[in-house]
Each structure stands twice: as C-alpha cells, then as structure tokens.
C-alpha cells in the first residue's frame with residue numbers, strides 16, 4: 001500500500017498523531033500537507049510524553065524522513081523550538097525536511113488573527129490565534145513569504161515590505177509594536193534561515209522516489225473534514241483543506257499516487273471553537289466524556305465541546321474524502337456509559353428530518369442529532385489487542401458504525417499508550 005492518506009473525519013483532535021506515529025514505523029516517509037501549528041498532537045511513549053505542533057508524527061523513529069510539505073504554513077519560531085526540544089531529549093531530527101515552498105506565518109499574521117477575532121466579537125470563530133487564516137490569505141493574495149525567502153536577506157526584506165503595506169490600516173494599533181519592526185523581522189528570519197537551512201529542501205521528489213520504489217508514504221492530515229474551508233461548517237472552519245484531496249496539492253503528488261485513505265474518528269464527537277455541532281451534549285454526559293477523554297486542546301488548552309458519535313457527519317466524511325477505512329480512537333472513553341447514543345439523522349427546528357449532512361448553514365446551525373440507543377459495556381477494554389478481546393457490546397458498537405458507513409475499521413484505540421491499539425485484518429501488512 002504505497003500512498004496512504006490519514007485524515008480527521010470529524011472536527012480535528014481525533015488522535016491522528018498516534019495513528020500516524022504507529023504507521024510511520026512501517027513508512028519510508030511521513031508528509032504533512034496542510035495546516036500549521038494550530039494542530040497539536042501528543043504521543044505517549046512509555047513514561048515520556050511528546051507534544052508536536054508542526055513536526056510530523058514519525059520523528060520519534062530515528063532518521064525517519066518527516067516532511068513539512070508545501071501546503072503547510074510554518075511558524076519558524078515554533079518549529080525551531082520543536083527542533084531544539086528534540087535535541088534536548090537526544091532525539092535525532094536528521095530526517096526532517098521542510099519544503100522550500102511552504103509559506104511562513106509572520107509576526108503580523110499573529111496580530112491580524114488576534115485583531116480579526118476581536119473585531120468579530122460574539123461572532124468570533126474561536127481560532128487558535130496562531131496566524132493561520134491571515135497566512136493562507138497572504139498566500140492566496142500572492143503576498144506570502146515562503147521558506148526559501150529566508151535564505152536571501154534582500155528578497156526577504158522586499159517581500160516583507162510588500163506584505164505589510166496593505167495591512168497598515170488594520171495594524172495601526174500595533175504601529176509601534178517591536179514585533180512589526182522591519183529590520184528586526186528581517187534579521188530574525190534571516191537567522192532562522194541560517195539555522196534551518198540543512199532541513200530546507202525540494203520536497204515532492206522525496207515522495208516521488210519513495211512511491212516509485214513501492215514504499216509506504218503516509219500523508220498526514222491536520223484538523224478534520226468538518227473544519228475544511230470548502231467542505232466544512234464555513235465560516236467556522238480553518239483556512240486550509242484538511243480533506244484527503246489536499247494531500248496531492250500540499251505534498252506535490254498526483255491523485256493516482258493515493259492508494260488508501262483512512263479517516264480517523266473518535267468513538268464520540270468533539271469540537272473546539274465556535275460553530276454548529278448537532279450532537280453536542282451540554283450535560284453531565286458531556287462533562288464525563290471531557291474528563292474521561294482528557295478533552296482539552298494540545299495547542300490552546302481550551303476545553304473541547306463533547307457529544308455523541310455523529311453518523312450523518314461521518315457518512316459525509318466518507319464521501320468527501322473517499323475513505324477506504326476507518327480508525328476509531330478512544331473507544332475506552334465510552335466504558336461505563338450505558339446506554340450509548342449515536343446520531344443517525346438530524347432534526348431541524350420545524351421537525352424536518354435530514355439523513356444527509358445539510359449544506360445550508362441555517363439548517364446546520366439549528367439541527368440536533370436524532371439518536372438511537374446502543375448497549376454500553378462496563379469492562380476495562382484497555383488490554384484488548386484483538387477485536388475478539390472486546391466485550392460483545394463494544395464489538396456491536398463497532399459493527400454498527402461499519403455497517404452505517406459502509407467501510408471497514410482498520411484500527412481501534414483502547415487507551416493513550418502506543419501499544420493500546422487493535423489492528424484489524426483490514427490493516428493488512430501494516431498490522432505487524
């Protein structure tokens with residue numbers, strides 16, 4: 001299975017990092033293709049906890065080729081800190097490659113993100129305030145600064161000057177802010193350039209070579225399908241395309257290079273930030289999911305909104321990504337909740353029923369999940385390593401999802417540790 005895309009099937013935070021980390025061991029290269037340090041993943045390895053925002057999840061395997069693709073937006077300060085953090089823990093980061101064409105999150109993008117949210121007031125999106133939206137906006141406006149620009153001080157200065165010019169009005173309040181000083185910015189970014197030069201590369205050929213050799217390449221998505229700027233719950237979305245199609249654009253490979261697309265979903269639903277969430281639980285069950293699932297953001301520490309599993313949204317996700325299999329994480333978090341509920345449709349305010357994900361924002365904003373009850377289980381499932389080890393109710397929960405979505409389950413997460421996972425037959429040769 002040479003080209004495998006891993007995407008979030010919900011609103012992000014599905015546990016993609018752990019899945020990619022496990023697959024990375026079998027892969028020649030792991031390539032991130034969109035998003036930036038708005039993402040965050042935690043990998044638990046024995047007693048050690050690792051948190052990454054930009055560096056692909058495979059970095060913990062010494063020398064593994066871990067690529068930050070052209071579709072990613074990069075905050076060089078954050079990236080430098082992550083590299084430094086790895087060095088301090090004696091982890092070999094020599095496999096890291098950063099696309100010379102990736103766009104940079106500049107200090108003014110952070111300020112614009114902050115100012116944009118403040119201006120929206122109660123209509124704010126709840127962004128991570130990491131400058132993601134303004135950076136992608138500059139990319140589209142052809143005012144972006146790219147990784148390769150930090151290798152040439154003169155070009156860098158010219159480009160920063162051109163990028164800041166149309167923003168003067170919006171940034172007026174920060175006119176004297178040292179973060180916007182042109183000379184300082186140029187100096188800081190040139191010095192990042194010197195330090196990061198060994199990692200900067202023309203990255204698509206890395207993927208082409210591995211794919212030509214029939215090796216496994218994992219394309220690592222960030223955020224999730226419903227945060228996609230085209231297909232998600234706009235405007236409450238991120239500014240990139242977390243869906244599988246973006247793997248081609250953001251890594252520089254053609255669609256025929258993608259053989260498998262796995263969608264990662266929690267056994268329930270969560271969302272951070274504002275926007276529609278039809279199965280949200282604003283009660284004790286929601287609190288229980290948050291506590292048991294430690295549902296607090298890796299990037300911003302914000303409490304995540306929690307709710308039942310949403311089959312309507314997942315069916316949509318199967319279609320827009322062309323999912324070939326599903327990875328279900330955090331099944332253990334549901335232990336002890338009996339009965340469980342799963343949304344199989346939506347009901348609008350006037351009683352209208354929807355079986356398919358509504359395209360219209362007004363419908364989506366007021367839709368509530370129409371749920372069915374499924375039996376829960378009480379046994380500790382963290383030791384399960386095969387589907388057969390699970391209690392019957394947990395197995396029928398998985399069967400229900402497979403049947404409703406029409407795709408098989410490849411992996412099931414039963415705890416936070418690297419080994420607390422079930423590989424099914426669908427994972428094929430990747431399983432061992």
Ligand code: IMP
Nearest residue numbers: 012013038039126127128237238272273
């Ligand atoms: P931005 O990506 O920082 O612009 O934020 C836009 C929306 O996407 C907000 O609702 C964020 O909470 C959400 N978001 C961005 N990145 C992630 C993520 O990695 N996990 C979950 N939500 C995210």
